[in-house]
Amino acid sequence: MPDDRFKLEMKVRDYELDAQGVVNNAVYLNYLEHCRHEFLLSRGIDFNRFTNDRVFLVVVRSELDYKAPLRGGDSFWIGLDLERISPLRFAFLQDIHRRDDGRLVLAARTIGTAINEKGRPFLPPALEALLAPGAKTVQTAVK
Amino acid sequence: MPDDRFKLEMKVRDYELDAQGVVNNAVYLNYLEHCRHEFLLSRGIDFNRFTNDRVFLVVVRSELDYKAPLRGGDSFWIGLDLERISPLRFAFLQDIHRRDDGRLVLAARTIGTAINEKGRPFLPPALEALLAPGAKTVQTAVK
Amino acid sequence: MPDDRFKLEMKVRDYELDAQGVVNNAVYLNYLEHCRHEFLLSRGIDFNRFTNDRVFLVVVRSELDYKAPLRGGDSFWIGLDLERISPLRFAFLQDIHRRDDGRLVLAARTIGTAINEKGRPFLPPALEALLAPGAKTVQTAVK
Amino acid sequence: MPDDRFKLEMKVRDYELDAQGVVNNAVYLNYLEHCRHEFLLSRGIDFNRFTNDRVFLVVVRSELDYKAPLRGGDSFWIGLDLERISPLRFAFLQDIHRRDDGRLVLAARTIGTAINEKGRPFLPPALEALLAPGAKTVQTAVK
Numbered sequence: 001m002p003d004d005r006f007k008l009e010m011k012v013r014d015y016e017l018d019a020q021g022v023v024n025n026a027v028y029l030n031y032l033e034h035c036r037h038e039f040l041l042s043r044g045i046d047f048n049r050f051t052n053d054r055v056f057l058v059v060v061r062s063e064l065d066y067k068a069p070l071r072g073g074d075s076f077w078i079g080l081d082l083e084r085i086s087p088l089r090f091a092f093l094q095d096i097h098r099r100d101d102g103r104l105v106l107a108a109r110t111i112g113t114a115i116n117e118k119g120r121p122f123l124p125p126a127l128e129a130l131l132a133p134g135a136k137t138v139q140t141a142v143k
Numbered sequence: 144m145p146d147d148r149f150k151l152e153m154k155v156r157d158y159e160l161d162a163q164g165v166v167n168n169a170v171y172l173n174y175l176e177h178c179r180h181e182f183l184l185s186r187g188i189d190f191n192r193f194t195n196d197r198v199f200l201v202v203v204r205s206e207l208d209y210k211a212p213l214r215g216g217d218s219f220w221i222g223l224d225l226e227r228i229s230p231l232r233f234a235f236l237q238d239i240h241r242r243d244d245g246r247l248v249l250a251a252r253t254i255g256t257a258i259n260e261k262g263r264p265f266l267p268p269a270l271e272a273l274l275a276p277g278a279k280t281v282q283t284a285v286k
Numbered sequence: 287m288p289d290d291r292f293k294l295e296m297k298v299r300d301y302e303l304d305a306q307g308v309v310n311n312a313v314y315l316n317y318l319e320h321c322r323h324e325f326l327l328s329r330g331i332d333f334n335r336f337t338n339d340r341v342f343l344v345v346v347r348s349e350l351d352y353k354a355p356l357r358g359g360d361s362f363w364i365g366l367d368l369e370r371i372s373p374l375r376f377a378f379l380q381d382i383h384r385r386d387d388g389r390l391v392l393a394a395r396t397i398g399t400a401i402n403e404k405g406r407p408f409l410p411p412a413l414e415a416l417l418a419p420g421a422k423t424v425q426t427a428v429k
Numbered sequence: 430m431p432d433d434r435f436k437l438e439m440k441v442r443d444y445e446l447d448a449q450g451v452v453n454n455a456v457y458l459n460y461l462e463h464c465r466h467e468f469l470l471s472r473g474i475d476f477n478r479f480t481n482d483r484v485f486l487v488v489v490r491s492e493l494d495y496k497a498p499l500r501g502g503d504s505f506w507i508g509l510d511l512e513r514i515s516p517l518r519f520a521f522l523q524d525i526h527r528r529d530d531g532r533l534v535l536a537a538r539t540i541g542t543a544i545n546e547k548g549r550p551f552l553p554p555a556l557e558a559l560l561a562p563g564a565k566t567v568q569t570a571v572k
Contacts, residue, residue: 013463014476015310019194019303019358021477025202026172026301033168034442041502047443048450048501051162058212059168064205072305072477073470156320157333158455160448162501164334167444177299184359190300191307191358215334215448216327305480311488312458319454337448345454348493 006042006080008035009099014072022069028106029062032094035078036110039092045126054117055124060089061111067104075099084131088121089113149185149223151178152242157215165212171249172205175237178221179253182235188269197260198267203232204254210247218242227274231264232256292328292366294321295385300358308355314392315348318380321364322396331412340403341410346375347397353390361385370417374407375399435471435509437464438528443501451498457535458491461523464507465539468521474555483546484553489518490540496533504528513560517550518542 010031018024037047040057050057070076081093089111096105113121123131153174161167180190193200213219224236232254239248256264266274296317304310323333336343356362367379375397382391399407409417439460447453466476479486499505510522518540525534542550552560 013459014466015304015312015459015462017305017477018301019191019305019307020199020201021305021480024301025176025205026169029169029172030442030444033444037443046502048162048446051450051501056163058163058209060209062168062205062207062209066201066203066205072480073475156316157323158316158319158447158453160334161444162446162448162450164337164448169444173299173301176301180300189359191303194307194358215337216332305477306485306487311462311491312455315455315458334448342449344449344495346495348454348491348495350491352487352489352491 006039008038008078008080010034010076010078012070012072012074012076017072022071023074025064025066028064028066028096028108031078031096032092032108032110035080035094036092039080039082040130043130045130050114050124056115057112057127058115059110059112061109063109065107067106068098070096070098070105076105082130085111088123090127090131149178149182151181151221151223153177153219153221155213155215155217155219160215165214166217168207168209171207171209171239171251174221174239175235175251175253178223178237179235182223182225183273186273188273193257193267199258200255200270201258202253202255204252206252208250210249211241213239213241213248219248225273228254231266233270233274292321292325294324294364294366295361296320296364297361298356298358303358308357309360311350311352314350314352314382314394317364317382318378318394318396321366321380322378325366325368326416329416331416336400336410342401343398343413344401345396345398347395349395351393353392354384356382356384356391362391368416371397374409376413376417435464435468437467437507437509439463439505439507441499441501441503441505446501451500452503454493454495457493457495457525457537460507460525461521461537461539464509464523465521468509468511469559472559474559479543479553485544486541486556487544488539488541490538492538494536496535497527499525499527499534505534511560514540517552519556519560 012023016023016027040047047057076096076098079095079097083091083093085091090113092110092112094108094110097103098105114123114127115121155166159166159170183190190200219239219241221237221239226234226236228234233256235253235255237251237253240246241248257266257270258264298309302309302313326333333343362382362384365381365383369377369379371377376399378396378398380394380396383389384391400409400413401407441452445452445456469476476486505525505527507523507525512520512522514520519542521539521541522537523539524536526532527534543552543556544550
C-alpha cells in the first residue's frame with residue numbers, strides 16, 4: 001500500500017536542547033507548526049500571505065503525547081494528516097519519528113480554525129477546497 | 144473563601160510575538176514550564192538541582208486550550224494546581240488570565256513523571272512528599 | 287552620586303538554558319531587546335504601537351562581550367544607557383549583572399535606527415525628543 | 430577560483446518571525462550557532478560529545494551587522510570561515526545571504542574559546558588540529 005502522507009525531514013539544532021540535554025517540550029510545537037505550514041504551502045496555501053491579508057489561521061487546542069526524547073544530532077521526520085472535524089474546524093494529526101531507529105517520539109493533535117480581522121471564524125476558499133472530501137490527505141491514526 | 148492557589152505574574156515580551164502580532168502558540172509552553180518550576184521552587188524542589196543529580200522531571204502529555212490571544216504589552220497571571228493521578232504520575236492544571244480584563248487566555252493540563260538516569264520512572268522523596276494528600280494544593284477545575 | 291540609569295530586574299527561566307546548563311548565547315539578545323523596549327515604554331515610546339503605525343525600530347549592529355555565564359535560578363539586572371551617534375542612529379549600551387555577586391555577565395552595544403514603510407531611515411518625533419541633549423539618560427561606559 | 434567555503438542552506442520558519450514580520454534579531458544567533466556546529470561536525474568535532482566530556486566551547490564576543498531582513502518563506506545560505514586569532518582563541522566569520530537575490534542579510538564575527546570543567550581556557554587536540562595552518566578553511570573577509 002503506497003504511503004502518500006505528507007512528511008517533513010528535520011534535524012535537531014543544538015540551541016533547541018535544554019539543560020537535560022534533550023529537545024525542550026516547547027520546541028516540539030515549533031517543529032509541528034513548521035511542518036503544518038510546509039504542508040499548507042505544498043497545497044498552495046501560504047500562511048504568511050493569509051496573515052498579510054488579515055486571515056488568521058489559529059490553533060484552538062493542542063494535545064501532545066511525549067513518547068521518547070530527541071537529543072543533539074538526532075534527525076527525525078514528521079508525518080501529517082489533516083481532517084475536517086466540524087464546519088469551521090480541522091485537525092492536524094502529526095507524529096514525530098526519530099530517523100535512526102524509527103522510534104515514535106511524539107504524537108500530536110492540533111485543532112485549528114481560521115478567523116477574519118474581526119475575530120470571527122470563517123474558512124477561506126483555499127482552505128475549504130483543501131478540506132473537501134476529494135482533496136483529503138490519507139488519514140492515519142496516530143495513537 | 145480564601146484562594147490559596149499558586150499564582151505567577153508575568154508580562155509578554157515582544158520577541159515572543161509572531162507575525163500575527165500575538166504570542167506564538169509554542170511560547171505558552173515556556174510560560175507554563177516557568178510557572179511549574181517556580182511553583183516547585185516555592186515548595187523546596189529545585190528543578191535544576193534534580194537535573195544535576197540525574198533525576199529528570201519530564202512531561203508525558205500536554206493538553207492546551209487556546210481561548211484568547213495575548214499581545215505585546217499584555218500582563219497576565221498563571222494559576223496552578225497539582226494533583227497526583229497515579230502512583231508515578233501527577234498533573235498540573237494551569238490557566239492563564241489576562242490581567243487587564245481577567246479574560247481566560249489558555250487552560251492547560253500537563254502530565255508529568257520523574258525518571259532516573261536509566262530512564263525508569265520513580266518519584267524522588269521530595270516530590271512524593273509534595274504529592275502526599277496533606278500537602279496538596281487546592282485543586283480547581285480549569286475548564 | 288545618584289545612579290539614575292534605567293535598570294531592569296529579570297530572572298533566568300529554565301527553558302533558556304542549553305545543554306551546557308547555561309543561558310544560551312542567543313537568549314541574551316532576547317533579554318537585551320526586552321530591556322530596551324521596557325526602557326522606551328518608560329519614556330512613552332511603545333514599540334508595538336510604532337510597529338502598528340508602520341514605523342519600524344531596527345537594529346543595524348550588535349556587539350556582545352560575554353564575560354560570565356548565567357545559570358538556572360540566577361537573578362540578574364540590566365543597566366541601559368542611550369546615546370545618539372549620528373543624525374539617524376542611536377546606540378544602546380547595556381550591561382547585565384548577576385544579582386548574587388554583582389558580577390558582570392555581558393556588555394553589549396546595540397546600534398539602531400528607525401525606518402518607515404518604504405524602508406527609508408527616519409526618526410519619529412518621539413524618538414527625536416528622547417535623543418535630544420536635555421532628555422539624555424546618564425551615559426556610562428560599559429567596558 | 431574554486432570556492433570551498435563551508436556553506437549551509439536553511440529556510441526561515443514562521444515561528445522565527447516577530448511582530449514586524451521579519452526574522453527577529455536574536456534568531457540569527459540561533460542560525461549562526463547551528464551553522465558553526467554543523468561545520469564542526471563536518472570536520473569531525475561533535476559539539477555535544479564535547480559537552481558530555483565536560484569540554485565547553487564558548488563564545489566570548491559576537492559582532493553582528495544586520496544588512497537586510499529575512500521574511501517568512503525566505504531561503505538563505507550561510508557561509509563560514511574559521512581562523513585562529515590567538516593561542517587560545519579563534520574567530521568564525523559568517524555571512525548570511527538570501528537565496529532569491531543573493532543579497533547579504535547579515536555579516537557576523539564570533540570569537541570563541543574552549544574551557545574545561547574548571548572554567549580554564551584550553552584547546553582540545555581535535556580543535557588544535559582543526560586550527561593548524563594546513564587545516565585552515567579558506568578565509569574571506571566578510572565586510
